[in-house]
Amino acid sequence: xxxxxxxxxxxxxxxxxxxxxxxxxxxxxxxxxxxxxxxxxxxxxxxxxxxxxxxxxxxxxxxxxxxxxxxxxxxxxxxxxxxxxxxxxxxxxxxxxxxxxxxxxxxxxxxxxxxxxxxxxxxxxxxxxxxxxxxxxxxxxxxxxxxxxxxxxxxxxxxxxxxxxxxxxxxxxxxxxxxxxxxxxxxxxxx
Amino acid sequence: xxxxxxxxxxxxxxxxxxxxxxxxxxxxxxxxxxxxxxxxxxxxxxxxxxxxxxxxxxxxxxxxxxxxxxxxxxxxxxxxxxxxxxxxxxxxxxxxxxxxxxxxxxxxxxxxxxxxxxxxxxxxxxxxxxxxxxxxxxxxxxxxxxxxxxxxxxxxxxxxxxxxxxxxxxxxxxxxxxxxxxxxxxxxxxxxxxxxxxxxxxxxxxxxxxxxxxxxxxxxxxxxxxxxxxxxxxxxxxxxxxxxxxxxxxxxxxxxxxxxxxxxxxxxxxxxxxxxxxxxxxxxxxxxxxxxxxxxxxxxxxxxxxxxxxxxxxxxxxxxxxxxxxxxxxxxxxxxxxxxxxxxxxxxxxxxxxxxxxxxxxxxxxxxxxxxxxxxxxxxxxxxxxxxxxxxxxxxxxxxxxxxxxxxxxxxxxxxxxxxxxxxxxxxxxxxxxxxxxxxxxxxxxxxxxxxxxxxxxxxxxxxxxxxxxxxxxxxxxxxxxxxxxxxxxxxxxxxxxxxxxxxxxxxxxxxxxxxxxxxxxxxxxxxxxxxxxxx
Numbered sequence: 167x168x169x170x171x172x173x174x175x176x177x178x179x180x181x182x183x184x185x186x187x188x189x190x191x192x193x194x195x196x197x198x199x200x201x202x203x204x205x206x207x208x209x210x211x212x213x214x215x216x217x218x219x220x221x222x223x224x225x226x227x228x229x230x231x232x233x234x235x236x237x238x239x240x241x242x243x244x245x246x247x248x249x250x251x252x253x254x255x256x257x258x259x260x261x262x263x264x265x266x267x268x269x270x271x272x273x274x275x276x277x278x279x280x281x282x283x284x285x286x287x288x289x290x291x292x293x294x295x296x297x298x299x300x301x302x303x304x305x306x307x308x309x310x311x312x313x314x315x316x317x318x319x320x321x322x323x324x325x326x327x328x329x330x331x332x333x334x335x336x337x338x339x340x341x342x343x344x345x346x347x348x349x350x351x352x353x354x355x356x357x
Numbered sequence: 358x359x360x361x362x363x364x365x366x367x368x369x370x371x372x373x374x375x376x377x378x379x380x381x382x383x384x385x386x387x388x389x390x391x392x393x394x395x396x397x398x399x400x401x402x403x404x405x406x407x408x409x410x411x412x413x414x415x416x417x418x419x420x421x422x423x424x425x426x427x428x429x430x431x432x433x434x435x436x437x438x439x440x441x442x443x444x445x446x447x448x449x450x451x452x453x454x455x456x457x458x459x460x461x462x463x464x465x466x467x468x469x470x471x472x473x474x475x476x477x478x479x480x481x482x483x484x485x486x487x488x489x490x491x492x493x494x495x496x497x498x499x500x501x502x503x504x505x506x507x508x509x510x511x512x513x514x515x516x517x518x519x520x521x522x523x524x525x526x527x528x529x530x531x532x533x534x535x536x537x538x539x540x541x542x543x544x545x546x547x548x549x550x551x552x553x554x555x556x557x558x559x560x561x562x563x564x565x566x567x568x569x570x571x572x573x574x575x576x577x578x579x580x581x582x583x584x585x586x587x588x589x590x591x592x593x594x595x596x597x598x599x600x601x602x603x604x605x606x607x608x609x610x611x612x613x614x615x616x617x618x619x620x621x622x623x624x625x626x627x628x629x630x631x632x633x634x635x636x637x638x639x640x641x642x643x644x645x646x647x648x649x650x651x652x653x654x655x656x657x658x659x660x661x662x663x664x665x666x667x668x669x670x671x672x673x674x675x676x677x678x679x680x681x682x683x684x685x686x687x688x689x690x691x692x693x694x695x696x697x698x699x700x701x702x703x704x705x706x707x708x709x710x711x712x713x714x715x716x717x718x719x720x721x722x723x724x725x726x727x728x729x730x731x732x733x734x735x736x737x738x739x740x741x742x743x744x745x746x747x748x749x750x751x752x753x754x755x756x757x758x759x760x761x762x763x764x765x766x767x768x769x770x771x772x773x774x775x776x777x778x779x780x781x782x783x784x785x786x787x788x789x790x791x792x793x794x795x796x797x798x799x800x801x802x803x804x805x806x807x808x809x810x811x812x813x814x815x816x817x818x819x820x821x822x823x824x825x826x827x828x829x830x831x832x833x834x835x836x837x838x839x840x841x842x843x844x845x846x847x848x849x850x851x852x853x854x855x856x857x858x859x860x861x862x863x864x865x866x867x868x869x870x871x872x873x874x875x876x877x878x879x880x881x882x883x884x885x886x887x888x889x890x891x892x893x
Contacts, residue, residue, distance in 0.1 A: 180541035199575030344594030
């Protein structure tokens with residue numbers, strides 16, 4: 167009868183094993199947050215496209231162009247808080263057929279008197295179309311440095327997968343421009 | 358080994374004299390007392406902040422404080438009440454009662470017990486000191502969502518982060534201690550399924566703490582790295598995501614809300630049978646219901662974030678999983694009501710608080726069920742309806758259960774009986790105060806008043822004034838509580854070893870006040886017939 171062991175019998179080694187197991191659980195949970203939860207979140211976002219965050223560059227693919235299915239693609243440009251640049255799409259909307267390669271440009275100008283670096287972060291709506299929206303070239307893959315007063319036309323080349331769900335007729339692609347000058351300085355100062 | 362020698366050293370005399378008794382103590386009763394007084398001090402501090410909030414909201418417009426300070430008040434009120442008042446109070450009760458309930462001489466790890474208490478005052482001194490810093494105290498809400506708590510945080514956020522680290526370490530040590538005590542130090546014959554429910558609920562709570570306090574520590578560490586070391590966990594510009602913060606936070610935060618209510622279930626399950634003079638109905642179903650609630654708490658976190666943009670299937674899953682929690686909770690409420698059914702009930706102060714807990718906690722549960730409905734939540738999200746909901750489960754829920762526990766066990770702790778009339782006055786003032794305070798907030802929320810704002814549109818004025826009056830009444834009646842407790846200790850009439858007719862459990866088999874050392878030789882459980890859990 168295990169429950170009728172005496173007090174002393176229970177104590178011997180008992181506390182030690184409880185403490186060790188509990189501490190292992192604590193360390194395990196801590197590790198799980200950093201190497202489990204965070205990568206899991208990013209993977210889920212990537213697989214499902216939930217956040218509309220499109221990922222890296224893809225190769226140009228030889229899709230059969232679906233001539234009879236025009237998709238409206240709208241472009242939005244937003245400045246994050248305190249970002250002083252002028253930032254806008256050169257065309258607000260294009261009609262793209264699934265499969266074809268489309269090029270558009272965004273305009274950015276550093277209106278300030280100091281050299282700055284920016285990073286554009288994309289978001290796609292509806293998010294279900296994220297896995298079908300392939301970018302072969304995008305300014306969002308790289309950071310964009312601009313000297314004081316300088317301006318630039320930044321290119322975006324994309325291709326819509328013909329497997330795009332039928333109900334999608336309009337895709338909105340939004341870019342938010344972040345000022346990362348400080349992070350750049352920190353990073354370049356380190357090595 | 359340490360415990361054994363310690364017990365022998367002190368077997369024939371009482372505690373050491375002076376301040377060192379409290380600084381160096383490894384006695385579970387001393388540490389429990391310190392936890393309870395500390396939590397009461399934090400309850401008054403957090404309550405003061407709440408009074409500032411309610412005073413500002415007494416009328417529309419800005420009267421007393423600036424919006425920046427108002428935000429610091431809501432943040433500090435939440436943090437202090439959650440981590441400083443409710444959690445340490447339950448740990449204090451665990452320290453006092455668990456060894457006495459299972460027939461153990463002390464906690465399993467007495468020195469760690471001392472450490473886990475004594476780091477708490479430092480954590481909260483550090484947190485409270487941020488009020489006097491340049492840039493003010495944390496102002497981002499107790500949920501400290503990024504980027505409010507990272508990019509836009511006041512400089513004092515670093516002190517907040519370290520304070521949370523210390524609180525987390527304290528809670529983890531306390532939890533490990535409780536698990537070791539319950540698993541290893543039960544008296545012979547005290548099988549798991551004969552343990553009082555307070556011990557059971559604390560065992561499960563302790564496992565929850567061990568599982569999720571590291572998650573809290575992890576999330577504040579990520580904040581620290583984002584703020585000071587250039588990482589980008591929660592910064593979209595660097596490839597991170599602020600939504601990630603909410604997921605990690607609520608993965609901790611939802612089990613946390615059960616950490617604050619499961620021990621309350623245990624307390625109520627001890628008090629209701631005592632004053633209904635009947636055995637608790639459905640003991641084993643209570644145990645399984647508690648375990649189910651604990652399990653479900655890990656898979657419902659995203660119901661706090663229905664509006665951030667979760668796919669349809671995700672919303673549906675988290676909605677149904679959340680509603681599922683109503684089943685084990687309903688089992689508990691059913692059992693409490695059935696325990697009272699046809700019992701010989703009397704309504705002394707602990708019973709008043711316990712019965713009130715059952716009713717008002719259930720109201721809080723029902724508004725929780727309303728919030729769980731994802732499409733409806735789009736309307737309720739971040740309104741006063743949410744404030745009303747979680748205050749109903751935390752104040753007349755958790756806090757009332759702690760007060761019930763204090764009235765119920767105070768005769769055992771102090772050896773003195775409290776003044777029953779004053780206790781009842783305290784109960785009725787608190788009961789009326791809490792309902793006048795929080796019930797109108799349901800209407801405010803449904804009408805669309807957002808949370809965390811210092812000023813509001815005119816149509817919300819009447820209900821806010823009523824709510825504030827209730828707040829002042831509730832706040833003031835807690836001073837009466839302080840008076841009652843101090844008066845009992847100083848001038849109460851001597852209490853019997855078992856002052857309550859129908860009370861069950863080993864703690865009533867020792868004299869009142871409980872001697873400094875109890876159960877140095879384990880009691881014989883099999884000769885304590887009131888512990889026999891055989892159900893009819």
